[in-house]
Amino acid sequence: MSILRRTRERGRAFLSKPQLDAELEAEIATHIEFATDENIRLGMTPVEARRQALLSFGGVNMAKEQQREARGLMKLDILMQDLRYTVRSLCRDPGFTVVAILILALGIGANVAVFSVVNTLLLRPLPFPHSEQLVWIAPPPTKCGLSCGTYTTDAYDGFRQQTRSYQDVTGYFAFSGPGNLRLSLGGAPIPATTIDVIQNFFQVLGVNPAMGRAFTPADAQNGAAPVVVLTDAWWRRQFNADPAIVGKAFNMNGQQVTVIGVLPKTFDFGAVFSPGTKVDALTPLNLYGPPRDWGNIITFIGRLKPGVTIAQARSEAQAVSTNLYFSLKFPETKGNYKDLIVPVSLKDYVSGKLRRSLVVLWCAVGGILLIACVNLSNLLLARAAARSKEFAMRSALGASRARIVVQLLTESLVLSGAGALLGLVLAFAVVQWLAHQGAVALPLLTTLHIDGAALGWTVLIALFTALLFGLLPGLRIATGSLQESLKDSGSGSGQGRKHERLRSVLVVSEVALACVLLVGAGLLLRSFMKVLDVDMGFQPEHAAAVNVDYDDSAPTDTASAEKRGVIFRQILARVGSIPGVQAAGISDYLPLGQNRAWGTPFPKGVKPPDKIPATPLVYVVTPGFVRAMGTRLRGRDFTWDDKPTSENVVMIDEALARFLANYANWPNGDAVGQVVKQGGGPDLRIVGVVENVHEESAEGETGWQIYYPATQAGPNSAQLVIRTSLPPDTMAASVMGALRELNPKQTAAEFRPLQTFVDHANSPRRFFLLLVGSFSALGLLLAALGIYGVISYSVTQRTQEIGVRMALGATLGRVQLDVVGKTLKLAIVGIALGTIGSSLAARAISALLFGTAPTDPAAFIGMIVLLGGVSLAAGWIPARRASRINPMVALRNN
Amino acid sequence: MSSEKLDLLQGTLDVMVLKTLAAMGPMHGYGIARRIEQVSGNAVLLNQGTIYASLVRVEQRGWIESNWGTSENNRKAKFYVITETGRRQLAKEAAYWERLTGVMDKVMAMRPGEATEVEPA
Secondary structure, X not given: OHHHHHHHHHHHHHHOHHHHHHHHHHHHHHHHHHHHHHHXXXXXXXXXXXHHHHHHHOOHHHHHHHHHHXXXXXXXXXXXXXXXHHHHHHHHOHHHHXXXXXXXHHHXXXXXXXXXXXXXXHHOOOOOOOHXXXXXXXXXXXXXXXXXXXXXHHHHHHHHHHOOOEXXXXXXXXXXXXXXXXXXXXXXXXXXXXXXXXXXXXXHHOOXXXXXXXXXXXXXXXXXXXXXXXXXXXXXXXXXXXXXXXXXXXXEOOEEEEEEEEOOOOOOHHHHHOOXXXXXXXXXXXXXXXXXXXXXXXXXXXXXXXXXXXXXXXXXXXXXXXXXXXXXXXXHHEOOOOOOOEEEEHHHHHHHHHHHHHHHHHHHHHHXXXXXXXXXXXXXXXXXXXXXXXXXXXXXXXXXXXXXXXXXXHHHHHHHHHHHHHHHHHHHHHHHHHHOOOOOOOOOHHHOOOOHHHHHHHHHHHHXXXXXXXXXXXXXXXXXXXXXXXXXXXXXXXHHHHHHHHHHHHHHHHHHHHHHHHHHHXXXXXXXXXXXXXXXXXXXXXXXXXXXXXXXXXXXHHHHHHHHHXXXXXXXXXXXXXXXXXXXXXXXXXXXXXXXXXXXXXXXXXXXXXXXXXXXXEEEEOOXXXXXXXXXXXXXXXXXXXXXXXXXXXXXXXXXXXXXXXOOOOHHHOOOOOEEEOOOOOEEEEEEEEOOOOOXXXXXXXXXXXXXXXXXXXXXXXXXXXXXXXXXXXXXXXHHHHHHHHOOOOOOOOXXXXXXXXXXXXXHHHHHHHXXXXXHHHHHHHHHHHHHHHHHHHHXXXXXXXXXXXXXXXOHHHHHHHHHHHHHHHHHHHHHHHHXXXXXXXXXXXXXXXOOOOOOHHHHHHHHHHXXXXXHHHHHHHHHHHHOOOHHHHHHOO | OOOOOEOOOOOHHHHHHHXXXXXXXXXXXXXXXXXXXXXXXXXXOOOHHHHHHHHHHHHHXXXXXXEEEEOOOOOEEEEEEEOHHHHHHHHHHHHHHHHHHHHXXXXXXXXXXXXXXXXXX
């Protein structure tokens, strides 16, 4: 009790120091007066009486000090003293202070920003309740795109009924393309994107609408009234955050759809399931409507029961997979999914692939912090050297070494604290910017923000950096000999030299660290350039795509195909006549976008092997499409004479042609003109062989493609592609005008240059390159600062020596050469050590490289030239100063 | 030996302050210091100034209270008075001192050879 009370009192006393001091002062004064009075009464003279009174009191100051110590918080008092002293001394040296705080702010800011990214993507659980229970259920990765990553409705029902591991299983329709929802508010329809989800989607994820309700089973039945749930962003953007939106109906895709709910701001479908894309609305998927027969269309997401492990779920899925039907209508499809149902944690699915990149990023930014610390250490050492006499004086006056070290550490803490504050501001700006990079195909990026964890991290690294850069100079000072420091005039004697050696070691390590960063960035840059150089199999430059609306509804497939042919032909003729359009064509899907597969055709009369390594992706196209894409073609393109009723024709890519040629006896192994069959389907004559297209990413391996004419097969949509001689953007107005002329209901769809598809696919690599690149630039700058600091300091220290040498006849060139030589020595040792470190680091990041060896000479040579050049420049400035030293002035100095 | 003053044990001054206030009623710092000197027959090594560290320590524990008042010769002084908790604490301390001095007396009264005659407890 009394201890608690005492602590509280001490705290209070600490806070009301001046008042208590005054009180004590008064009390002691009265004490002395009482004693003097008594002594006078005993017969002393007033002077003697007072002298005796003071004598028996003991030291007045000591008594005050003792009382204060007993009363308040001495440690805190000292700390406040140190703080005041630190702030004063830092203000006296604004140049040093500003540079130090800036260096720290950059280092800490970069670290906090990257920590926020790593925390959001990797460390923090997904933004769903009990997200550790959520699993993504898909086949192991294959080369046939989305069709091999999805399941049929029959498989969904079977899986849901036969498994016991899950609270529930949900999923969504994987083939919804951007702009698939046309909102008509009068005027041209507005394109938006909706995803069809199974009605229990929100229950399984644990997402509750912010307004209104989620879907119910009744919403997803045949004949149900059409409903939609809006995302927060679309509700704000398109509907002005209308608080009474629930219950209102809008014309979407030609029918009145009722808004039943608005999702919370925290739910971003794209951020989790489809990075880099924007989803505006969610609609219920009717499993018992037409999609029943559409084949593999649903992705599975499950929520495990509490306590069920992924391994258990996996073995159950393995067992269940043999009982599932691709389609219940075809009993022979039982077991089609054998070994093709593998649950993985949703978190791993979303960000597992990024783990390595993020760890590299984290290391790079840690390297920056180290460089910043070394740099600061170096600056502080220089400052400490200049202040060594001050410290010697203080310790001669009775300050203990611990006291001086604590004082120096206080200084580092103040610096790192200020740096951390400024760094936090920088990090905040960077994170804001990153969170708005909606086009970067990285998951969860839009949910990025500085949170409590990031603040904690800031405090942690601020303390860590303060210790790291403050301890070395502190110990250095504290262990130095008192006498030596007092004698050391600071120029050319022992202590100065020792400081300089230590500082050189620091600079060398800084250069070595910068080396590692530069080589890493260099390798990533080379990889990125290689990725940009990849022949995509089409020419993205000078081409653009736009989603075209059409209505081909007709009683029969043939009639529908004929109607479609007429519409497409008309569109292409009209668009093709626009000046500047060199070629135009239509496909339902585009490379680097959505895709699907229908199975692998095989040479007619040859029995297919049991295991076919891949399935070609299907593109349903018009004549002119391959030319508009800039894809090379052997044989002939489709023509308008390939009618619904004439011979069925296809085009395939070279890789598939080569594969098929292995099984068929084709003259010269040439597929052009040969006939293939798919299952029990009609004969398909291969009229052309086109080059292999990168359909999923620039750096991934390519699969196979097969092209069907839009007049013989059913397309899912129509993407008009034009190739122009003018910049594609400038064509937007005329092309949209032409489309609207033909179809007044044409949506105001986005006109996208093909290059944006490629950029989007490459965006994660570009993103990481940008970050690592800016970090290494920062590292280079800091290393240059370090070199400059050391050389410049040593020139100042040796002003006299240089003066003497010049007086004795040393030439300007000779003096400059000396200084530059010294710089080079530091740089060469640093680069040599750095090269060793880099080759180790390069091997560690080899998995992130593309078409670039970890020993890539260009990266290493580039680094050596860059770092050498920058070091030379950093040394050249002090060298010039050295050569300008006037011997007379230098000698008179000091 | 006898001419040298006694060094105070840690904490003993606090007890002396409490006892003095308990016995004498409200007093100011000088009075307390003088009283202790007189009672001890000037045998305690006491810089009068040290009394103030002790006073603030004891006051912060809530064992005494202080108020500014006027002395008999009309000087403004800070008067200290013992509190109820202070009295309880003093009783505890007194008991402790009694036990300690008792033990010390016995130990000091020990003669060579006597150690073997100690009865087993």
